[in-house]
Amino acid sequence: xxxxxxxxxxxxxxxxxxxxxxxxxxxxxxxxxxxxxxxxxxxxxxxxxxxxxxxxxxxxxxxxxxxxxxxxxxxxxxxxxxxxxxxxxxxxxxxxxxxxxxxxxxxxxxxxxxxxxxxxxxxxxxxxxxxxxxxxxxxxxxxxxxxxxxxxxxxxxxxxxxxxxxxxxxxxxxxxxxxxxxxxxxxxxxxxxxxxxxxxxxxxxxxxxx
Numbered sequence: 161x162x163x164x165x166x167x168x169x170x171x172x173x174x175x176x177x178x179x180x181x182x183x184x185x186x187x188x189x190x191x192x193x194x195x196x197x198x199x200x201x202x203x204x205x206x207x208x209x210x211x212x213x214x215x216x217x218x219x220x221x222x223x224x225x226x227x228x229x230x231x232x233x234x235x236x237x238x239x240x241x242x243x244x245x246x247x248x249x250x251x252x253x254x255x256x257x258x259x260x261x262x263x264x265x266x267x268x269x270x271x272x273x274x275x276x277x278x279x280x281x282x283x284x285x286x287x288x289x290x291x292x293x294x295x296x297x298x299x300x301x302x303x304x305x306x307x308x309x310x311x312x313x314x315x316x317x318x319x320x321x322x323x324x325x326x327x328x329x330x331x332x333x334x335x336x337x338x339x340x341x342x343x344x345x346x347x348x349x350x351x352x353x354x355x356x357x358x359x360x361x362x363x364x365x366x367x368x369x370x
Contacts, residue, residue: 163200170207171216181213185220192224198234199224205238219245222255229263230274240277247284248294258294265298271305275312279305282316286323290352300353326352338362 168178189199202223206216219241227237244258259273266273279301280294287297297319304315325331332342332349341358344350350358 163204167200167203167207170204171211171213173213177213181217184213184217188217188221188224192221192228194224194227194234198227202234202238205235205242209242219255222259226259226262226273226277229259229266230272230277232274232277237277240281243281243284244277244294247288250294253294261295261298265302269302269306271302272312275305275315276301278312279316279319282313283319283323286320287352290323290327291350292323292352296353323352326355335359 223238262273
């Protein structure tokens with residue numbers, strides 16, 4: 161009762177809307193096999209973010225699905241999903257789509273949806289600043305996890321460091337001194353992945369010339 165009251169106050173929903181929302185939460189718990197307390201915890205977090213009942217229900221459902229698929233705690237799944245949705249703020253990339261993409265990668269490659277979610281959560285903001293898309297970031301984490309088996313947390317933190325440092329003026333200057341192309345024809349900084357590819361070309365060339 162107290163949890164519902166807190167969520168209702170945070171959402172400022174009408175009695176009718178909130179009544180439906182309560183039913184939605186029970187249905188989400190039933191469909192995903194999560195406890196009601198886990199669903200309510202996720203609901204409270206999304207309510208704190210200012211989401212209204214309909215959008216909150218979609219994200220809670222996606223978060224609980226991610227939790228069930230990956231084995232992540234419900235709170236961690238909620239946090240990871242929030243980071244992805246809020247960072248890559250794209251109308252075509254809603255919470256359900258993100259979870260589906262994680263599940264597809266889990267099924268196709270040697271990477272778990274938990275590692276992907278953890279990696280994205282830790283590196284999403286830096287990736288966006290470095291002009292790396294959600295799809296590109298997912299592919300990078302998947303590739304590194306398959307090759308190193310280091311885990312999502314380590315990989316996510318590593319990419320966060322790489323994306324942050326590659327944007328620093330001093331780093332860009334040093335790369336330019338090495339002959340790496342870091343800008344486009346309009347003097348705009350290239351996306352991080354393109355800079356890394358350009359670095360790889362220069363690095364490969366220097367190795368063959370030794």
